[in-house]
Amino acid sequence: MDASEFRRRGKEMIDYVADYLENIRERQPFPDVTPGYLRNLIPDHAPEEGEKYEEVFKDIERVIMPGVTHWHSPQFHAYFPTANSYPGIVADILSDAIGCIGFTWASSPACTELEVVMMDWLGKMLNLPEQFLSSSGGPGGGVIQSTASEATLVALLSARTMFIRKHIGPGDDPHRENAVMTKFVAYCSDQAHSSVERAGLIGGVPMRMLETDSKGALRGETLQLAIQRDKAAGLIPFFVCATLGTTPSCAFDNVLEVGKYAMSFNFNPHKWLKVNFDCSAMWVKDSRLLSDAFEVDPLYLKHENQGKMPDYRHWHIPLGRRFRSLKLWFVLRLYGIKGLQESIRKDVMLAHEFEAYIKSDERFEIFGEVVMGLVCFRLKGSNELNEKLLKLINDDRRIHIVPSKVKDTYFLRLAICASRTTSQDVRLAWNVTREITNGLMSSLKQ
Amino acid sequence: MDASEFRRRGKEMIDYVADYLENIRERQPFPDVTPGYLRNLIPDHAPEEGEKYEEVFKDIERVIMPGVTHWHSPQFHAYFPTANSYPGIVADILSDAIGCIGFTWASSPACTELEVVMMDWLGKMLNLPEQFLSSSGGPGGGVIQSTASEATLVALLSARTMFIRKHIGPGDDPHRENAVMTKFVAYCSDQAHSSVERAGLIGGVPMRMLETDSKGALRGETLQLAIQRDKAAGLIPFFVCATLGTTPSCAFDNVLEVGKYAMSFNFNPHKWLKVNFDCSAMWVKDSRLLSDAFEVDPLYLKHENQGKMPDYRHWHIPLGRRFRSLKLWFVLRLYGIKGLQESIRKDVMLAHEFEAYIKSDERFEIFGEVVMGLVCFRLKGSNELNEKLLKLINDDRRIHIVPSKVKDTYFLRLAICASRTTSQDVRLAWNVTREITNGLMSSLKQ
Numbered sequence: 044m045d046a047s048e049f050r051r052r053g054k055e056m057i058d059y060v061a062d063y064l065e066n067i068r069e070r071q072p073f074p075d076v077t078p079g080y081l082r083n084l085i086p087d088h089a090p091e092e093g094e095k096y097e098e099v100f101k102d103i104e105r106v107i108m109p110g111v112t113h114w115h116s117p118q119f120h121a122y123f124p125t126a127n128s129y130p131g132i133v134a135d136i137l138s139d140a141i142g143c144i145g146f147t148w149a150s151s152p153a154c155t156e157l158e159v160v161m162m163d164w165l166g167k168m169l170n171l172p173e174q175f176l177s178s179s180g181g182p183g184g185g186v187i188q189s190t191a192s193e194a195t196l197v198a199l200l201s202a203r204t205m206f207i208r209k210h211i212g213p214g215d216d217p218h219r220e221n222a223v224m225t226k227f228v229a230y231c232s233d234q235a236h237s238s239v240e241r242a243g244l245i246g247g248v249p250m251r252m253l254e255t256d257s258k259g260a261l262r263g264e265t266l267q268l269a270i271q272r273d274k275a276a277g278l279i280p281f282f283v284c285a286t287l288g289t290t291p292s293c294a295f296d297n298v299l300e301v302g303k304y305a306m307s308f309n310f311n312p313h314k315w316l317k318v319n320f321d322c323s324a325m326w327v328k329d330s331r332l333l334s335d336a337f338e339v340d341p342l343y344l345k346h347e348n349q350g351k352m353p354d355y356r357h358w359h360i361p362l363g364r365r366f367r368s369l370k371l372w373f374v375l376r377l378y379g380i381k382g383l384q385e386s387i388r389k390d391v392m393l394a395h396e397f398e399a400y401i402k403s404d405e406r407f408e409i410f411g412e413v414v415m416g417l418v419c420f421r422l423k424g425s426n427e428l429n430e431k432l433l434k435l436i437n438d439d440r441r442i443h444i445v446p447s448k449v450k451d452t453y454f455l456r457l458a459i460c461a462s463r464t465t466s467q468d469v470r471l472a473w474n475v476t477r478e479i480t481n482g483l484m485s486s487l488k489q
Numbered sequence: 490m491d492a493s494e495f496r497r498r499g500k501e502m503i504d505y506v507a508d509y510l511e512n513i514r515e516r517q518p519f520p521d522v523t524p525g526y527l528r529n530l531i532p533d534h535a536p537e538e539g540e541k542y543e544e545v546f547k548d549i550e551r552v553i554m555p556g557v558t559h560w561h562s563p564q565f566h567a568y569f570p571t572a573n574s575y576p577g578i579v580a581d582i583l584s585d586a587i588g589c590i591g592f593t594w595a596s597s598p599a600c601t602e603l604e605v606v607m608m609d610w611l612g613k614m615l616n617l618p619e620q621f622l623s624s625s626g627g628p629g630g631g632v633i634q635s636t637a638s639e640a641t642l643v644a645l646l647s648a649r650t651m652f653i654r655k656h657i658g659p660g661d662d663p664h665r666e667n668a669v670m671t672k673f674v675a676y677c678s679d680q681a682h683s684s685v686e687r688a689g690l691i692g693g694v695p696m697r698m699l700e701t702d703s704k705g706a707l708r709g710e711t712l713q714l715a716i717q718r719d720k721a722a723g724l725i726p727f728f729v730c731a732t733l734g735t736t737p738s739c740a741f742d743n744v745l746e747v748g749k750y751a752m753s754f755n756f757n758p759h760k761w762l763k764v765n766f767d768c769s770a771m772w773v774k775d776s777r778l779l780s781d782a783f784e785v786d787p788l789y790l791k792h793e794n795q796g797k798m799p800d801y802r803h804w805h806i807p808l809g810r811r812f813r814s815l816k817l818w819f820v821l822r823l824y825g826i827k828g829l830q831e832s833i834r835k836d837v838m839l840a841h842e843f844e845a846y847i848k849s850d851e852r853f854e855i856f857g858e859v860v861m862g863l864v865c866f867r868l869k870g871s872n873e874l875n876e877k878l879l880k881l882i883n884d885d886r887r888i889h890i891v892p893s894k895v896k897d898t899y900f901l902r903l904a905i906c907a908s909r910t911t912s913q914d915v916r917l918a919w920n921v922t923r924e925i926t927n928g929l930m931s932s933l934k935q
Contacts, residue, residue: 044574044575044576044579045575046507046511048575049579052575053506053507053575053578053579053582054499054503056582057495057582060495060582061492061496061499063587064586065492073595074598074599076598076599078598078794078797079602079798080598080602081598081599081602081605082602082606082624085606087606087609087624088609088613089610089614089826090825091825091827092827092828093822093824094825098822099818099819099822099823103583107603108599110597110598110599110602111598111599112596113587113589114587114597115588122590122596125589125809126588127585129490129491129499130490131585132495132499132585133495133499135582135585136499136506137502137506139578140505140506140573140578141553141557141560142560142561142571142573143571144560144568144571149558150558151560152524152557153522153552153553153555153556153557154557156525156528157527160527160528163533163534164533164534164535165535167535168534168535178528189807190807191808192806192807196806203693220693221667221693221694222668222671224667225668225671227667236808237785237790237808241785244785245646245692245782245783245806246693247667247692247693291788291789319585320809321809336690336691337687337690337691339684339686339690341682342737342892342894343568343736343891343893348523351525352525360642360691360806361635361636361767362636362638362682362684363571363635363636363759363766363767365766369553372545373545375535375536376540376544377539377540377545379537379539380535381537381538381539382538382539445789446789448788
């Protein structure tokens with residue numbers, strides 16, 4: 044594909060993408076394929092000679108689309124949203140073309156520097172304490188991680204290193220480090236995301252999943268008791284991860300009780316902020332704690348300007364990194380703060396619309412509270428009944444949702460996921476739910 | 490930005506990208522900016538109201554481009570290549586638009602299934618043993634990781650779990666796991682990439698960096714002695730990472746001696762195979778060893794078809810993942826195996842052209858052997874002399890290279906990095922090198 048063919052094919056793809064997204068409502072949100080569907084649709088080895096572009100392009104609808112779960116369909120209500128916006132896509136084309144690997148400042152100064160400033164913009168939008176901002180002139184600042192899983196792991200590993208250093212000298216035998224680690228213990232709530240448990244697994248430290256209150260929130264007293272118990276047993280508590288908006292039910296840990304003074308904060312603009320995946324925003328009050336955990340410094344990555352700007356390779360697990368701040372820059376500028384606020388408020392309002400439908404039907408109950416864009420609901424009755432309802436709704440294929448369970452109560456989760464979702468779509472989701480419930484109830488009476 | 494504006498702006502960006510890449514030769518490969526250049530060029534906070542697209546677009550040349558290290562400039566010869574191709578960019582636009590998060594099969598079946606088959610295609614192209622392929626019907630298969638750093642870490646963590654399980658039961662106290670780990674020891678060569686040392690740091694296990702032979706290769710005898718010594722000291726050797734093509738000098742560990750039967754293999758199509766970053770290909774003979782290390786299984790991620798196809802979230806550190814196999818599919822089909830072979834052979838030939846220039850001038854010597862697309866060279870003389878030469882070459886700005894050091898010998902590394910590099914560019918690199926050497930030599934005589 045030479046430049047002139049790229050101009051043609053790239054523009055065709057832009058049109059295909061606009062057509063796909065504008066007409067996504069016509070596609071079934073969850074596909075009908077069964078595992079292994081794709082292998083038989085394409086050859087079992089790569090072609091020797093290059094194929095024509097037309098052949099590849101027509102296979103998008105033949106091979107790919109029948110197996111796509113359309114996350115941006117207004118009828119997709121599963122998990123939490125993943126962001127997708129036209130400005131994000133346009134910025135990503137530029138990022139792909141520049142194609143730099145921004146592991147050090149020198150490997151592409153613009154890549155590092157735009158990220159530093161964008162993380163300040165975003166931090167100011169959230170009213171983060173000054174210490175988290177690079178503009179404060181202190182050791183704090185933000186970094187784009189690929190995923191929240193990685194941000195959590197990085198925070199845990201930094202805390203681990205900090206506590207190892209407290210107990211042994213830097214030149215000690217690594218086996219002694221490991222011996223100290225056998226006393227470490229970390230905490231999260233029993234509602235924390237699976238990636239927090241996994242961070243403990245990877246870091247080789249036990250993660251205590253503490254009981255939450257009736258709203259699914261971790262409380263200060265619970266944490267304090269656990270810490271006291273562990274200290275009494277000779278263990279070293281070194282890390283707490285609090286969650287604002289749990290995946291099962293969007294519960295908020297009580298951070299005022301758990302600890303007012305977090306050393307890091309992470310959220311995903313690639314979820315609700317119109318920045319295409321991946322863009323997970325993490326801030327720390329002291330970036331030296333990150334580089335302490337990760338710094339390895341070969342000559343081929345050294346450059347003259349070390350120390351004056353962050354070398355982000357010391358801030359995360361991968362070495363290579365894309366120019367992801369371009370997406371943030373385009374999105375923040377083209378929507379403006381107000382545009383992003385409006386879009387989030389619209390989704391919250393739609394969630395409350397669905398809540399009102401649920402409350403209007405006495406067969407149903409809301410689980411917990413409707414917070415942000417998530418509605419947790421269930422049929423009054425057994426978990427089994429609700430499992431049946433979930434399966435019938437998803438088998439029907441008009442909408443797609445996933446279940447969850449908190450303290451042995453099984454419920455259905457409807458998240459407002461797509462920027463194109465409207466009141467009509469919410470009404471459709473409700474009509475599907477009610478209609479299927481009617482059928483389920485009458486089948487049970489027979 | 491509505492759909493009609495996206496059609497217009499997306500197409501303008503396609504043209505901008507084609508213009509950028511076709512005329513990249515006119516841009517200086519390494520920028521002139523100093524750290525902090527960008528902050529003063531843009532506001533210190535996000536705008537309240539959305540801005541016009543024209544404002545954002547014109548800032549690409551004003552704010553971004555002056556600070557870009559142009560990795561795809563034919564005069565960029567630093568690090569190793571990062572891939573960039575028109576088919577890769579077009580495929581990535583589609584991936585962004587679909588915008589699915591493929592953590593489970595159900596979260597987008599096409600995303601998982603195309604990856605399974607593409608990793609088989611790629612594995613067959615490399616003649617990997619059948620056990621590494623999903624088509625073998627066994628527990629092996631491939632997965633796209635974000636970076637080789639993550640692949641190495643995943644392999645190490647899997648080995649760690651496998652050895653922990655050998656020594657304690659699955660229900661044991663996690664603190665006992667940690668106590669067993671204090672005896673673990675891992676190995677790589679002293680030429681291994683910094684990410685291997687880092688994997689040890691993250692995994693909490695000591696990584697022995699074993700001495701290499703005169704060619705920078707790890708030999709079987711060295712490894713065997715280290716293992717014997719560690720076993721005699723009561724330690725448990727559990728992991729070896731061999732490198733084919735080290736970063737300092739493109740040395741190849743002697744894998745026939747180190748161990749014929751690797752359990753995993755990783756290389757980066759996002760380096761030399763025209764697939765834009767990120768796409769790091771990893772194969773394993775037994776994927777159950779990966780999920781053993783990582784599996785955490787909340788209800789909201791369960792689906793009806795678990796076990797029939799991989800849930801890739803168990804194969805790596807992040808939970809979320811982009812639809813990256815689309816890039817592989819477009820690139821493999823549009824270039825064909827022959828097209829990719831030709832492009833790699835061209836780069837190898839260009840490296841030998843530069844080698845010939847170096848050998849034609851008796852002031853210079855080649856360091857090691859010219860393997861693949863990397864030429865390691867130096868002025869006969871002290872390290873200090875070569876450090877001066879490197880600085881002068883990079884300060885001149887016509888080409889950009891990085892240095893390296895093996896066994897206290899400092900040398901310069903010229904890598905063929907860009908698909909647009911030609912014999913003329915290699916001659917330019919040589920002319921710059923020779924001209925600056927002439928200047929350096931005469932300044933030393935004065």
